[in-house]
Amino acid sequence: IKGLPEYTLDEVADHASKEDGIWVTYQRGVYDITKFVEEHPGGSEKILMAAGGSLEPFWSMYSVHQQPSILAILEQFRIGNLSEADAKEVAKDVSDPYLNDPKRHPILHPSSLKPYNAEPPPSILVDSYVTPNDLFYVRNHLPVPKVEVSTYKLKVYDANMKETSFSLEDIKTKFPKVTVTATVMCAGNRRGEMVKVKPVKGLSWGHAAIGNATWSGARLHEVLRSLGIDETSPNIEHVQFEGLDTDGVSVFYGASIPIEKALNPAGDVILAYEMNGEPIPRDHGYPLRVIVPGIVGARNVKWLGKIIVSKNESESHWQQNDYKGFSPSTDWDTVDFKTAPAIQELPVISAICDPSNSETISVKNGKITVRGYAWSGGGSKIVRVDVTGDQGKTWQVAKLIDEEADARPYRHWGWTLWTAEIPVSSGSKQVELWAKAVDSNYNTQPETFENIWNLRGVLSNAYHRIKVNLKY
Ligand code: MTE
Ligand code: MO
Numbered sequence: 001i002k003g004l005p006e007y008t009l010d011e012v013a014d015h016a017s018k019e020d021g022i023w024v025t026y027q028r029g030v031y032d033i034t035k036f037v038e039e040h041p042g043g044s045e046k047i048l049m050a051a052g053g054s055l056e057p058f059w060s061m062y063s064v065h066q067q068p069s070i071l072a073i074l075e076q077f078r079i080g081n082l083s084e085a086d087a088k089e090v091a092k093d094v095s096d097p098y099l100n101d102p103k104r105h106p107i108l109h110p111s112s113l114k115p116y117n118a119e120p121p122p123s124i125l126v127d128s129y130v131t132p133n134d135l136f137y138v139r140n141h142l143p144v145p146k147v148e149v150s151t152y153k154l155k156v157y158d159a160n161m162k163e164t165s166f167s168l169e170d171i172k173t174k175f176p177k178v179t180v181t182a183t184v185m186c187a188g189n190r191r192g193e194m195v196k197v198k199p200v201k202g203l204s205w206g207h208a209a210i211g212n213a214t215w216s217g218a219r220l221h222e223v224l225r226s227l228g229i230d231e232t233s234p235n236i237e238h239v240q241f242e243g244l245d246t247d248g249v250s251v252f253y254g255a256s257i258p259i260e261k262a263l264n265p266a267g268d269v270i271l272a273y274e275m276n277g278e279p280i281p282r283d284h285g286y287p288l289r290v291i292v293p294g295i296v297g298a299r300n301v302k303w304l305g306k307i308i309v310s311k312n313e314s315e316s317h318w319q320q321n322d323y324k325g326f327s328p329s330t331d332w333d334t335v336d337f338k339t340a341p342a343i344q345e346l347p348v349i350s351a352i353c354d355p356s357n358s359e360t361i362s363v364k365n366g367k368i369t370v371r372g373y374a375w376s377g378g379g380s381k382i383v384r385v386d387v388t389g390d391q392g393k394t395w396q397v398a399k400l401i402d403e404e405a406d407a408r409p410y411r412h413w414g415w416t417l418w419t420a421e422i423p424v425s426s427g428s429k430q431v432e433l434w435a436k437a438v439d440s441n442y443n444t445q446p447e448t449f450e451n452i453w454n455l456r457g458v459l460s461n462a463y464h465r466i467k468v469n470l471k472y
Helices: 009-013 044-048 056-061 068-075 084-093 168-173 220-226 259-263
Strands: 021-026 029-032 078-082 109-112 117-119 154-157 163-166 178-185 210-219 238-246 252-258 270-275 289-291 304-310 349-354 360-362 367-375 382-388 399-401 416-423 430-439 464-471
Touching (some): 009 021, 009 084, 168 210, 168 270, 210 367, 220 259, 238 259, 252 259, 349 430, 349 464, 367 464
Antiparallel strands (some): 021 029, 029 078, 109 117, 178 210, 270 289
């Protein structure tokens, strides 16, 4: 927390008795718990073992402590911050904040382990319309919080900051359960291709930082309306979401969406507690996450702790200084994040998932079979996918596989899988394939990355191009 004094471990160690006060540290926080000691549910002797030092070794032993409700109690006693150097020393000795992260399926390819970020092999995406939970890409910015459902509370604040809290049971029982099929995609999906133009800052994603699932939960607009928040409420323009994942100092993951999307019954925003019919897995936001169909992954906040209806957008780093697009000529010396709007609806995209780049595949009757996905933001439908095997001289129109094909206009939240038969000239050993999708706005993908390059490598939706080897 900025503005609080900094202390060293030595200074903290000088406060280990009732006379001198009882101080402890946890991650970057310094706490004066003198008044709390008598109230400690586990007994005062137990908590006194940590006096003048770090709580981490005790909390990793008695792991019931590692939950947001207890962190919140501790936070009330915060008097300062532990110096960065000392915090690093403590961290070395004890707790790795990622220790409590869940186990992951070995098929996922991580691009970063702490925080965990990983995508499945693209070919599995086209094997089923909904992506199995264990194979769904994971994009975490912080450690996965350990949430106890028995004490879990979702706090909702109206524009006057009046708080109402809901247990998970409240969300499940006070509002009808609805199910929405929606694709979630990271703004950085396919960044790995844009990087070839010029380096960017960001994880190098392939083309599987996207997945499609059925999400079940309560409609956000019904939860808000139950608190008297509606179109007539003054001074509301955004709905902010805050996750329970934290860096241990002051940062929680956060994002916001426009109030128009949140209150629109046809916007289908839901507070989801199930993913593909199962409780949402820990990596994907257990026990509750917001699903904002048609909107960039970053606003689909996981481990939802707070909802704040407000005049302003979320102040979070990820809303203000990240997940924005810029001109190809804007670089890190000239960029001013205030000048660009936060990404909400994503542009139309597609990718070839099978075969994969440089794979060797069989030609049958002069043709090869190519499969992939296509999707567009804002509820737009995919109306066509074109694939070429001869650099655009001729295009084949793909057959669309869309289990949500009869979704109403502007509510087309799920992706479209597709398959195309591409003729190849007899005897050729290699073919280059390009794919592009067209959405119901008749928007299509740019040909190349050159003119959409941006310093964060987001919105990377140029034609997908791969080369494959042929056998007969
Ligand atoms: N919510 C929280 N609380 N913390 C996060 O790090 N990452 C966001 C979003 N919601 C994130 C979050 C980003 S950038 C993306 S792309 C999606 O979650 C990824 O969702 P998934 O991991 O379920 O695929
Ligand atoms: Mo993301």
